Amino acid sequence: xxxxxxxxxxxxxxxxxxxxxxxxxxxxxxxxxxxxxxxxxxxxxxxxxxxxxxxxxxxxxxxxxxxxxxxxxxxxxxxxxxxxxxxxxxxxxxxxxxxxxxxxxxxxxxxxxxxxxxxxxxxxxxxxxxxxxxxxxxxxxxxxxxxxxxxxxxxxxxxxxxxxxxxxxxxxxxxxxxxxxxxxxxxxxxxxxxxxxxxxxxxxxxxxxxxxxxxxxxxxxxxxxxxxxxxxxxxxxxxxxxxxxxxxxxxxxxxxxxxxxxxxxxxxxxxxxxxxxxxxxxxxxxxxxxxxxxxxxxxxxxxxxxxxxxxxxxxxxxxxxxxxxxxxxxxxxxxxxxxxxxxxxxxxxxxxxxxxxxxxxxxxxxxxxxxxxxxxxxxxxxxxxxxxxxxxxxxxxxxxxxxxxxxxxxxxxxxxxxxxxxxxxxxxxxxxxxxx
Numbered sequence: 191x192x193x194x195x196x197x198x199x200x201x202x203x204x205x206x207x208x209x210x211x212x213x214x215x216x217x218x219x220x221x222x223x224x225x226x227x228x229x230x231x232x233x234x235x236x237x238x239x240x241x242x243x244x245x246x247x248x249x250x251x252x253x254x255x256x257x258x259x260x261x262x263x264x265x266x267x268x269x270x271x272x273x274x275x276x277x278x279x280x281x282x283x284x285x286x287x288x289x290x291x292x293x294x295x296x297x298x299x300x301x302x303x304x305x306x307x308x309x310x311x312x313x314x315x316x317x318x319x320x321x322x323x324x325x326x327x328x329x330x331x332x333x334x335x336x337x338x339x340x341x342x343x344x345x346x347x348x349x350x351x352x353x354x355x356x357x358x359x360x361x362x363x364x365x366x367x368x369x370x371x372x373x374x375x376x377x378x379x380x381x382x383x384x385x386x387x388x389x390x391x392x393x394x395x396x397x398x399x400x401x402x403x404x405x406x407x408x409x410x411x412x413x414x415x416x417x418x419x420x421x422x423x424x425x426x427x428x429x430x431x432x433x434x435x436x437x438x439x440x441x442x443x444x445x446x447x448x449x450x451x452x453x454x455x456x457x458x459x460x461x462x463x464x465x466x467x468x469x470x471x472x473x474x475x476x477x478x479x480x481x482x483x484x485x486x487x488x489x490x491x492x493x494x495x496x497x498x499x500x501x502x503x504x505x506x507x508x509x510x511x512x513x514x515x516x517x518x519x520x521x522x523x524x525x526x527x528x529x530x531x532x533x534x535x536x537x538x539x540x541x542x543x544x545x546x547x548x549x550x551x552x553x554x555x556x557x558x559x560x561x562x563x564x565x566x567x568x569x570x571x572x573x574x575x576x577x578x579x580x581x582x583x584x585x586x587x588x589x590x591x592x593x594x595x596x597x598x599x600x601x602x603x604x605x606x607x608x609x610x611x612x613x614x615x616x617x618x619x620x621x622x623x624x625x626x
């Protein structure tokens with residue numbers, strides 16, 4: 191019996207003994223006088239248990255059938271549904287197994303069956319969130335997530351994502367390499383679907399900008415030579431899109447939080463779909479995850495105006511989203527690119543071409559284009575020239591090192607040179623005039 195029921199029993203017994211009126215008892219209990227009279231009649235029949243609800247301890251009439259509970263627990267006990275939370279598990283039970291169970295009911299079942307354990311909530315620090323941009327296309331956050339998306343079932347994949355700051359609409363693709371080419375492919379897809387946004391918000395990766403390196407102790411404000419833009423930086427300049435660098439991961443928190451959600455729900459979805467290849471992962475991403483995200487987690491921007499700008503005739507995406515390099519034309523109207531020699535066709539030869547600089551475009555489809563002063567030139571690859579064999583030069587013999595003679599050699603040499611006659615000084619003293 192609860193304390194509230196004890197207080198009610200005390201008031202009823204006072205009314206029964208005429209210590210207080212039924213009206214006073216009703217005001218004290220918080221019910222009507224008619225209900226007080228009912229309780230007094232029940233008190234005479236059942237005693238003190240009259241204040242306890244008759245259905246206490248009885249199963250609810252709306253309780254889910256035990257068979258349905260066992261079926262749900264059996265499904266969620268499979269290895270493919272390990273570490274699923276109640277919300278995601280309820281969605282998959284309804285979508286794949288046609289089993290409708292509320293999220294909170296399933297939460298209790300999973301806790302009882304020890305399939306899920308509630309996490310202790312952490313006290314988060316107070317943080318002032320940056321307000322969203324008001325229009326779609328004002329700011330688009332762009333980043334790549336390095337995660338074990340296939341859980342060892344296939345190759346290592348990277349998830350490149352773009353999320354709109356105003357409405358949280360998401361566009362993403364799985365790739366095998368976080369390269370300039372793959373990022374340009376996603377940029378081309380975004381531009382074809384939405385148009386040109388006002389700005390992109392990224393980190394300071396070398397894909398987006400060549401930033402000067404500062405040595406320890408060097409002044410930050412010291413004048414340095416401006417580095418040339420990267421291929422993506424050049425492409426954004428030609429498209430008229432501003433590039434904004436984030437100084438920390440927290441600054442672009444919207445896309446970082448989207449990666450947290452993807453690393454939970456997307457990984458589990460790929461596991462259920464049994465995705466093992468890049469194509470299967472992108473198929474699930476395009477058909478299941480992105481539609482769910484854009485329908486469930488996206489919001490309506492504050493302004494209905496769209497800040498995206500259309501692509502004009504001057505925006506040739508195939509040329510802009512290319513690997514661009516500059517080459518000098520030789521006197522024979524040839525140029526060298528990637529260790530190959532190309533000949534400019536005679537019909538495209540014009541004044542100033544010899545010795546001039548041309549723009550070489552290596553496009554995403556693998557083709558190559560050469561442009562000079564706004565006009566494309568026809569080029570053909572030259573056949574590789576046969577290598578001339580060079581005779582090896584004769585090696586020069588090194589002179590032998592001079593060896594000093596030993597003591598025995600000196601003694602033998604002195605014996606050979608030594609004469610058996612008189613010494614020179616004795617021969618000089620001989621007086622030849624006295625000789626006969």
